[in-house]
Amino acid sequence: MSTAPPPAGGATVAAPATSGPVPDGAAPVVEVRNLRKTYPGPKGSPERKVAVEDVSFSVERGEIFGILGPNGAGKTTTVECLAGLREADGGTVRLLGVDPQADPAAVRDTVGVQLQEAALHEKITVEEALRLFASFYAAPSDVEELLDLLDLADHRRVAFGKLSGGQKQRLSIALALVGDPRVAILDELTTGLDPAARRATWELVERVRDRGVTILLVTHFMEEAERLCDRLVVIDGGRVVAQGTPAELIDSVDTSRTVRLRVPPADHDLALHTLAGLADVERVQVDAREIEVTGTRRVLLAVVLALAEQEIVPDDVRTVTRTLEDVFVAVTGRTYDHAADAAAAPEGASR
Numbered sequence: 001m002s003t004a005p006p007p008a009g010g011a012t013v014a015a016p017a018t019s020g021p022v023p024d025g026a027a028p029v030v031e032v033r034n035l036r037k038t039y040p041g042p043k044g045s046p047e048r049k050v051a052v053e054d055v056s057f058s059v060e061r062g063e064i065f066g067i068l069g070p071n072g073a074g075k076t077t078t079v080e081c082l083a084g085l086r087e088a089d090g091g092t093v094r095l096l097g098v099d100p101q102a103d104p105a106a107v108r109d110t111v112g113v114q115l116q117e118a119a120l121h122e123k124i125t126v127e128e129a130l131r132l133f134a135s136f137y138a139a140p141s142d143v144e145e146l147l148d149l150l151d152l153a154d155h156r157r158v159a160f161g162k163l164s165g166g167q168k169q170r171l172s173i174a175l176a177l178v179g180d181p182r183v184a185i186l187d188e189l190t191t192g193l194d195p196a197a198r199r200a201t202w203e204l205v206e207r208v209r210d211r212g213v214t215i216l217l218v219t220h221f222m223e224e225a226e227r228l229c230d231r232l233v234v235i236d237g238g239r240v241v242a243q244g245t246p247a248e249l250i251d252s253v254d255t256s257r258t259v260r261l262r263v264p265p266a267d268h269d270l271a272l273h274t275l276a277g278l279a280d281v282e283r284v285q286v287d288a289r290e291i292e293v294t295g296t297r298r299v300l301l302a303v304v305l306a307l308a309e310q311e312i313v314p315d316d317v318r319t320v321t322r323t324l325e326d327v328f329v330a331v332t333g334r335t336y337d338h339a340a341d342a343a344a345a346p347e348g349a350s351r
């Protein structure tokens with residue numbers, strides 16, 4: 001849950017800085033070392049709830065870096081500590097070399113924050129909101145450019161209360177960028193959007209990165225992290241359970257490959273016999289008419305060549321791709337909680 005102190009209008013964009021040292025441009029954009037954050041426990045309990053424990057990662061300039069994990073994993077708490085919105089209990093946090101606790105003003109000038117549940121007055125229009133927030137900054141982004149970048153120019157006179165879910169999300173990204181930040185923190189920005197609006201938002205995030213903004217993307221959507229992030233940390237129960245590029249993480253779990261295929265019924269037995277004898281094949285299973293072949297990285301090539309040699313033409317050949325979800329299951333030993341995903345696309349939440 002976001003607890004960003006809202007500026008005028010109740011939105012969730014960090015307030016501007018008016019003073020403070022210039023951040024160190026040579027430092028990594030984000031550095032988090034052994035971050036720990038606790039909250040008060042349930043009423044009457046002396047125990048504190050550990051929300052984040054020993055979290056470390058760093059983000060390089062120009063990356064889209066993901067913080068992925070199920071609900072309650074500690075993602076928002078982590079980025080709130082980074083943005084200077086919460087005080088950590090332990091560890092160090094640096095944004096462009098600056099400690100957000102020691103110098104919140106310097107950090108607020110370089111980071112744009114789009115936290116969950118941005119809320120503006122129902123009657124304020126898109127353009128009014130952008131111009132209002134731009135007025136908080138000494139050197140804001142160009143509002144017209146932002147309207148174009150976020151595909152909002154045609155909706156500039158539409159009141160916030162009349163925007164669709166996708167349009168509201170695009171406005172919240174625009175507001176996070178209005179201070180012309182070098183780093184943007186985007187928290188669960190596609191929750192509540194339908195698949196088409198979600199994909200459109202991904203394209204916008206890439207467009208923003210292409211303008212030179214480093215992006216910290218908080219998400220519980222596996223597909224989103226896999227599609228958008230250059231690197232990511234997977235957080236569960238407040239701890240980092242995996243870290244790397246999506247491809248590295250997926251490869252680290254299991255190096256085997258699986259292919260599914262169908263062959264004409266007359267060729268079925270010969271196909272099974274042929275495939276079971278291949279050096280690159282570890283396992284052949286049959287499910288109804290579908291043959292599933294698991295083996296080395298070369299298994300697809302081996303299967304196709306062996307069938308061709310027997311003059312068997314498969315009706316259908318598919319590779320079974322592994323995902324970050326497989327990584328999560330492998331590193332935590334439990335399934336990923338999709339409850340939030342199911343509730344994530346209410347009616348009318350599209351562009």
Ligand SMILES: Nc1ncnc2c1ncn2[C@@H]1O[C@H](COP(=O)(O)OP(=O)(O)OP(=O)(O)O)[C@@H](O)[C@H]1O
Pocket residue numbers: 001002039040049050051069070071072073074075076077078188220
């Ligand atoms: N202000 C708070 N007071 C007490 N506990 C809190 C507070 N904020 C968060 N928590 C708890 O800390 C843990 C981490 O919450 P956090 O919001 O950081 O997780 P998250 O991964 O961002 O999940 P979500 O996407 O659901 O917000 C959760 O158990 C949550 O209930």
